[in-house]
Amino acid sequence: MRQRLVRLGVLLLFVAVTGAAFAQSGSQLRFCLHSEPKTLNPVLMADESSETVRYLTGGVLMRLNRLTQQLEPELATSWKVSEEGKTISFKLRAGVHFSDGTAFSADDVAYTMQQLMDPALHSPTGDSFRSAEGKVITKVEAKDRVTVIFPAPVVGLDKLFDQVAIMSASSPKKEMAVLGPYYVAENKAGSYLLLKRNPNYWKHDAAGVQLPYINSVRLDIQQNRDVEMLRLVRGEIDFINAVDPEYFDKLAAQAPGTVTEAGVSLDSEQMWFNQVASSPLPAYKKAWFTSTNFRRAISNSINREDLARVVFRGHAQPAVSWVSPANKVWFNAKLQPHAFDQKAALQMLANDGFRLQNGVLRDREGHAVEFSIITNAGNKYRERMATMIQQDLAGIGIRLNVVTLDFPSLIERITRTFDYEASLLGLVNNDLDPNSQMNVWLSSAEQHQWNPEQKTPATTWEAEIDKLMRAQASTLDQKKRKQAVDRVQEIVWQQEPFIYLVNKNAMSAVSKNLRNAHPVVLRPQVYWNIDQLSLGSEVAQNR
Amino acid sequence: MNSSSSARSATRTVAVHATRLAVILLLGGFLGATLVRVAPGFGTDESDLDSRLSQQSMQALRQSRSSQDSLAGFYVRYLGRLLHGDLGTSRTLQQPVTQLLKDRLPETLKSVGLGLALAWTLGLTLALASVMSRSWFVDLFGSLLAGVLLCVPAAVMAILFVIAQAPARLVLGLIVFPKIFRYARNLLARTAAMPHVLTARAKGLGGTRVLLWHVLPVAAPQLLALAGVSVSVAFAAAIPVEALCDLPGIGQLAWKAALGRDLELLVNLTMVVTAVTLVANSASDLLGNSARAGAV
Numbered sequence: 146m147r148q149r150l151v152r153l154g155v156l157l158l159f160v161a162v163t164g165a166a167f168a169q170s171g172s173q174l175r176f177c178l179h180s181e182p183k184t185l186n187p188v189l190m191a192d193e194s195s196e197t198v199r200y201l202t203g204g205v206l207m208r209l210n211r212l213t214q215q216l217e218p219e220l221a222t223s224w225k226v227s228e229e230g231k232t233i234s235f236k237l238r239a240g241v242h243f244s245d246g247t248a249f250s251a252d253d254v255a256y257t258m259q260q261l262m263d264p265a266l267h268s269p270t271g272d273s274f275r276s277a278e279g280k281v282i283t284k285v286e287a288k289d290r291v292t293v294i295f296p297a298p299v300v301g302l303d304k305l306f307d308q309v310a311i312m313s314a315s316s317p318k319k320e321m322a323v324l325g326p327y328y329v330a331e332n333k334a335g336s337y338l339l340l341k342r343n344p345n346y347w348k349h350d351a352a353g354v355q356l357p358y359i360n361s362v363r364l365d366i367q368q369n370r371d372v373e374m375l376r377l378v379r380g381e382i383d384f385i386n387a388v389d390p391e392y393f394d395k396l397a398a399q400a401p402g403t404v405t406e407a408g409v410s411l412d413s414e415q416m417w418f419n420q421v422a423s424s425p426l427p428a429y430k431k432a433w434f435t436s437t438n439f440r441r442a443i444s445n446s447i448n449r450e451d452l453a454r455v456v457f458r459g460h461a462q463p464a465v466s467w468v469s470p471a472n473k474v475w476f477n478a479k480l481q482p483h484a485f486d487q488k489a490a491l492q493m494l495a496n497d498g499f500r501l502q503n504g505v506l507r508d509r510e511g512h513a514v515e516f517s518i519i520t521n522a523g524n525k526y527r528e529r530m531a532t533m534i535q536q537d538l539a540g541i542g543i544r545l546n547v548v549t550l551d552f553p554s555l556i557e558r559i560t561r562t563f564d565y566e567a568s569l570l571g572l573v574n575n576d577l578d579p580n581s582q583m584n585v586w587l588s589s590a591e592q593h594q595w596n597p598e599q600k601t602p603a604t605t606w607e608a609e610i611d612k613l614m615r616a617q618a619s620t621l622d623q624k625k626r627k628q629a630v631d632r633v634q635e636i637v638w639q640q641e642p643f644i645y646l647v648n649k650n651a652m653s654a655v656s657k658n659l660r661n662a663h664p665v666v667l668r669p670q671v672y673w674n675i676d677q678l679s680l681g682s683e684v685a686q687n688r
Numbered sequence: 689m690n691s692s693s694s695a696r697s698a699t700r701t702v703a704v705h706a707t708r709l710a711v712i713l714l715l716g717g718f719l720g721a722t723l724v725r726v727a728p729g730f731g732t733d734e735s736d737l738d739s740r741l742s743q744q745s746m747q748a749l750r751q752s753r754s755s756q757d758s759l760a761g762f763y764v765r766y767l768g769r770l771l772h773g774d775l776g777t778s779r780t781l782q783q784p785v786t787q788l789l790k791d792r793l794p795e796t797l798k799s800v801g802l803g804l805a806l807a808w809t810l811g812l813t814l815a816l817a818s819v820m821s822r823s824w825f826v827d828l829f830g831s832l833l834a835g836v837l838l839c840v841p842a843a844v845m846a847i848l849f850v851i852a853q854a855p856a857r858l859v860l861g862l863i864v865f866p867k868i869f870r871y872a873r874n875l876l877a878r879t880a881a882m883p884h885v886l887t888a889r890a891k892g893l894g895g896t897r898v899l900l901w902h903v904l905p906v907a908a909p910q911l912l913a914l915a916g917v918s919v920s921v922a923f924a925a926a927i928p929v930e931a932l933c934d935l936p937g938i939g940q941l942a943w944k945a946a947l948g949r950d951l952e953l954l955v956n957l958t959m960v961v962t963a964v965t966l967v968a969n970s971a972s973d974l975l976g977n978s979a980r981a982g983a984v
Contacts, residue, residue, distance in 0.1 A: 180942075183782050191735060267745035269735075334783075334791040335936025367934050372850050379853075525799025549822050553949050560736045584739040592739045678940050 172360040174380045174659070174680065176672075177367040180336055188260045189268045194366075200669055201362060202292070202308025203255070204324020204347075206235055207303065211673035212314045214473075214577065215304055220249065220311060220324060220347075228300035230474070230621045237289040244328040244576055251291035255283040255315035258293055270308045274299055275582065276618060290435050293611070300618055301578040301627070322459035326357040326676040336384040338364040347675055354621045358679035362407075383680070384655040384662065386598040389526070390460040393652045405664040409462045409471045411574040411653040414530065415643040416518060416567055418443075420596040422603070424563035426471065429512050436564070438497045440641040442490040444483045447537050451485075454531045460652060464635040464645035467572075467586075468579060473668050475579050475627070476635040481588050483641075487540050506542030515544040518568040521560060522549035527569055528676055530646065534569075559594060560567045568594075569647075575668050579630045586614045586633065595642045606640050657681075696821070700743070700755045713962050714756070720958030721951060725759045730949045733779075739945055768953060775956050780948035785956045788941060796930070796937030801859025807918065810861070811868030819903075820895055821878040830873065835867035842925050846932040863925040864918050871914050872907075879907045890899045909976035911929035916972030920965045 147320040182195040190199050204220035211385035216226075241249040253325065257482045261271040262281045274281070279296025279425035288291060299305070316322035321329060326348070327340035339400035340362040346357040365382070367373050374392045376382045378399055388404065396404045417428060428432075433439045493499065498509030517535070520527040531547040537669075538545045541602040552557070556564045586591040587600040588611050602608035610633050617629035637643065653664035653671045658681040664670045672678065711854060716869075731753045735741060741749070769776060769785075775785035814830040817823075837845075846859050877884065885902045904911075930939030938957060945953040 167795050171922070179782060183780070191738060191740075267741065267749055269740040269745075270736055272742040273740050290900070325920060333936070334788065335940060336793075336934075364935075366936070369850070369932060369934065371847075371935070375851065551729065551947065552728075552733045552734070555729070556732040556736050557729045560732065584741070584743075589743075591743060592737070606944070 149499045155255075162399045163316070166423075167272050172680075173258065173363055174359045174361070174678065175363045175365065175585070176384050176386065177373045177376070177382055178338075178364045179366075179368055179370075179373075180418065181336070181366050181569075186259075186267060186331060187312060188263075188268045188270065188320075188667050194364075197364065197669065198329065198338065198340075199308075199310050199674055200325075201327045202325040202329060202343075202674070204241075204249075204321040205309060206237075206306045209304060209667075211667040211669075212663060214667070216307070221306075222560050226302050227619070230300065230302055231296070232294045232344075233302055234292040234559070235290070235292065238347060241291055241324065241347045243316055243322040243324055244343045244345055245313075245316050245322040247313050247322055248251040248344060249311070249313075249324060250288045251285040251589060252295075254291045255285050257309060257312045258578075259615055261513055272303075273305050273308070276300075285624070293299045297485075298619060298621065300580045301623065304576075304578060319337075320551050327362055332363070336366060336686075338366075340364070345674070350677075357676040367451070374654075377656065380656065382652065382656075383632060386653055386671050388389060388652045388654050390458040390649075392650070396654050400654075403656060405655065406460065407651040407664050407666045408668065409648045410518040410609060410666050411469045411471050411648075412571060413464050413467070413469060413648050414461075414527070414569070414571045414646045415464070416534070416569040417595045417643045418567050418647065419563060420603070420642070421563040421567050424565075424594070426566065429508060429510060430516065430566065433508065433514070433516075437640055438493040438498050439499075440644065441639075442493040442541070443538065444641050444644045445486050445490040445493070446541050446543075447534055447644070447646065448485040449482055449646055452530055452533055456526055456533060457647060457649060459648040461647040462650070464648045466638045466645055468630070468634055469574070469580065471646045471651075472577050474577065475630055477631040479631075480634060480638050485537075487537075490541055501542045504542055505544075511527065513544070515546070516525060518547050518569050519548045519550055519555055519565050519566040521552050521555050527571070531569055560591070560597070577667075579633075583614055583618060585644040586610050588606060596648075605641075606636050607642075609635055695894055701974065702841035705808055705974065709963070709966045709970060710964055712761025713959055714767075716949070717955050717959045719768075721763055722759060722950055724946075724954045725762070727949055730951070732949070762951065763955075766952075778945070778953040778954040780944065780950045780953070782977045785953055787955065788953065789938065789960065792936060792941050795935060795954045796923075796926055796939055799857040799860055799926055799930070799935060799937055799939075800919070802857045803864055803922050803925075804857060804918060805924075807868050809862035811865045812872055815869050815872035815880055816899070818873050819880050820899060827873075830869055834869045837862050837865040843928045843932055846929045848878045850933055856935055859929045859933070860922050860925050863929075864922050867921060868914065873912065874916075875907050875910050876903060879903045882906065888931060904929075905979070909933040912972040912979060914972075914977040916969035919968035923961055923964060928960075 167540065178193050178194040178197060180192065182198050184190055184195055185198060185200045187203050190196050205219050207216045207224065208219045209215070210217050220241060223236045224236050225234050226232070231415045235254065236255070237249070237251060242614055243249060256283060260266065261268055261418065262274065263271070263570070274295065277297030281296070282294040284292045286296070293300070312320050313322045323343065326343055326346050328339040328343050329338060330337035342357060342360050346356060350356055367376070370389065370392065372383070373385060374396065377385055378395070393404050393406070418440060418524045420431070421436050422431070453459065453461040453463055462470065465480045465482050468477065470476050494506065499506055501513065508514060518531055520531055528547070528549060535545040535547055545620050549685050555568070559568055584590040587593060588596070588599040591597050593599070596603055599607070603610055613629040613633050615624040620626060651664070651666040651670055655662045655664065655671055660679045660681060661677050662671055662675065663674070665673060667673070698863055733753065734747070735749055736746070768775065775789070777784050781788060814826070818827040818830050842859070842863050845862060846856060849856050849859050850926065880903055885898060888898050888902050926937060926939035927942050930934065930937045931943040934940070938960065942957045945957060
């Protein structure tokens with residue numbers, strides 16, 4: 146009898162222990178955010194962490210499938226964009242409810258658009274829809290039909306709705322009532338966010354099981370990337386969305402089969418020279434930086450292959466222009482990365498009166514060519530790139546000084562004081578449509594970083610870019626748009642206001658316990674199909 | 689001295705301390721605000737590089753940030769709000785500072801409390817054992833441990849704890865421990881060598897009695913002063929430790945606020961840390977004075 150009791154006790158203990166382990170691994174997906182979300186209001190979200198929360202909790206009218214790069218119906222069963230591109234009409238899904246039980250209707254779409262386009266809120270998502278001054282009108286035609294009318298054509302209008310999380314017009318929980326797969330159940334400031342499965346989520350799988358499969362998602366706020374990698378190896382988190390080359394190689398060695406390289410990403414690393422006329426630089430340096438020959442010579446003197454091979458350990462490609470080769474539709478395939486050719490570089494410099502004397506490059510007036518490049522401190526890949534560029538430029542007699550600054554100081558210099566000579570930074574690109582970069586290419590724009598907010602274009606090629614970018618933004622004819630964007634890429638390739646260096650590869654690490662994960666190039670690389678993901682144990686439960 | 693005059697004297701002492709505390713607090717806040725205001729990059733934000741924002745939005749956002757441009761104006765407005773219990777809103781985290789402090793301060797107090805408890809338990813025990821036992825081994829062990837811990841930077845220690853999956857809060861204890869051990873050991877050793885202690889020993893008093901009646905009462909005022917200083921040391925160490933170990937306390941908040949040039953948040957954090965330090969030091973001063981008076 147006593148022996149039986151002991152055995153029963155041991156068995157119960159075993160069941161309890163394995164059950165606890167099962168529940169822990171099977172019910173919760175865990176991954177890291179690198180900073181605290183600045184807001185949980187989907188209209189105001191701009192930082193990466195907030196956008197992660199929006200992606201996991203927000204219900205959208207249509208979603209861009211990150212794998213096929215095609216739009217798929219979500220809360221809208223169908224939609225139609227008018228021929229002139231100013232109007233979009235939606236037919237909405239019936240019987241959908243927010244996480245708090247409030248019914249979803251066309252009024253919610255109207256309310257969301259009104260919030261999104263409120264000029265006082267300065268929503269980055271809302272601003273993407275602004276192609277001209279004027280009011281956006283939303284017409285609720287029936288409970289399940291709504292039309293949004295913009296004052297001017299908006300290119301890629303339907304795709305922009307991928308970022309618009311619909312908010313409830315009537316829920317007392319306001320923006321915390323959501324239509325996405327999860328809702329925010331707990332927010333421990335600075336520590337973690339706990340998202341729980343939305344009990345009213347409308348999607349079901351082919352077998353009729355309500356999605357998502359995973360009960361909850363815990364987003365741990367973890368700034369330290371080393372610790373994040375350590376936690377993945379220990380099995381404390383289930384994936385890392387974007388892995389650095391160094392960690393990628395370490396993980397590939399430590400835990401083979403967990404890392405995935407999806408190919409070249411949309412992100413680029415580039416340097417540029419300060420061409421602002423009012424900047425506090427000496428006139429002779431301004432003359433260097435505004436010379437096309439000078440910029441092209443610098444570009445030709447940089448060995449991009451080496452940057453990709455040494456700095457990014459082969460997990461990057463030499464960049465061509467402002468559209469990444471990952472963007473199959475818009476990339477100008479006729480262009481090739483600038484070759485590493487220091488002889489050609491010296492020839493171009495000679496055309497501008499530069500000459501090499503005792504290993505030092507001097508301009509026409511005898512000034513030794515020396516300049517500094519600023520980049521953000523703490524980004525080891527940029528620091529290493531700057532060092533390699535320094536060595537490359539020494540080959541043509543140019544002395545480059547590398548200056549690392551913390552991000553606020555760097556922003557101040559490149560956007561306000563213009564007290565810098567050259568800068569090395571990256572561009573994080575989430576959008577396939579080149580129209581999203583209008584604020585970079587228009588000479589009047591603030592993000593036209595080499596010479597922002599010009600009253601009239603300073604050069605003829607900038608005037609041509611302005612004309613082409615405006616032309617592509619005002620037509621829905623895909624062929625005409627492609628021609629214009631191709632030409633802008635050519636001009637940028639020739640003039641090199643930005644010297645594009647490399648496009649990094651999109652790399653992720655996924656635990657073997659996570660099922661149905663297919664990391665892709667577009668953000669969010671791993672959890673783009675969050676409602677389809679399951680953890681090892683849950684697959685067994687659901688099948 | 690009669691009881692009413694001693695009460696008056698105590699009240700006066702407390703009042704002087706309170707006034708000094710308030711003045712230093714205000715000055716500390718103002719200096720903190722000045723440093724943030726003149727730091728390069730003040731008034732910028734990552735949204736300055738957001739290409740999705742329209743020209744109008746970008747300018748409006750910049751204008752809203754430049755409303756804090758005048759330092760004196762900001763500080764006067766801040767003090768006015770402070771009188772009404774409003775600490776303002778953090779620009780980088782877009783949350784009321786009161787809420788942030790409410791969420792984060794308990795975490796730091798927990799870390800600092802645990803760290804101080806560990807440091808004092810370990811430091812004082814080893815110091816007492818070293819002095820009272822007069823064992824070269826205990827002294828060497830304590831000195832070596834303190835020396836090693838003193839040489840390891842706080843950030844390195846924090847990372848080692850993360851790798852070892854040890855509770856990060858204990859790092860604070862190990863950072864404060866060497867200071868307590870070294871100071872307490874020297875102080876106790878000096879006190880133990882005083883003539884009255886030697887006489888007591890010569891008269892055959894037991895070790896515990898000598899310690900409790902003749903060593904500790906004499907060393908108490910300085911040990912209390914050390915307690916005040918140890919609070920400041922623990923708070924200062926909390927910043928790198930919390931930032932590296934991702935502990936959601938005010939140390940981590942201060943780090944983020946400094947990186948984001950968050951004036952509103954930094955001024956309040958400066959005030960909080962100054963207040964904690966001053967209160968700890970004032971309390972140790974007052975207790976030290978009483979101990980001294982008691983000893984006399």
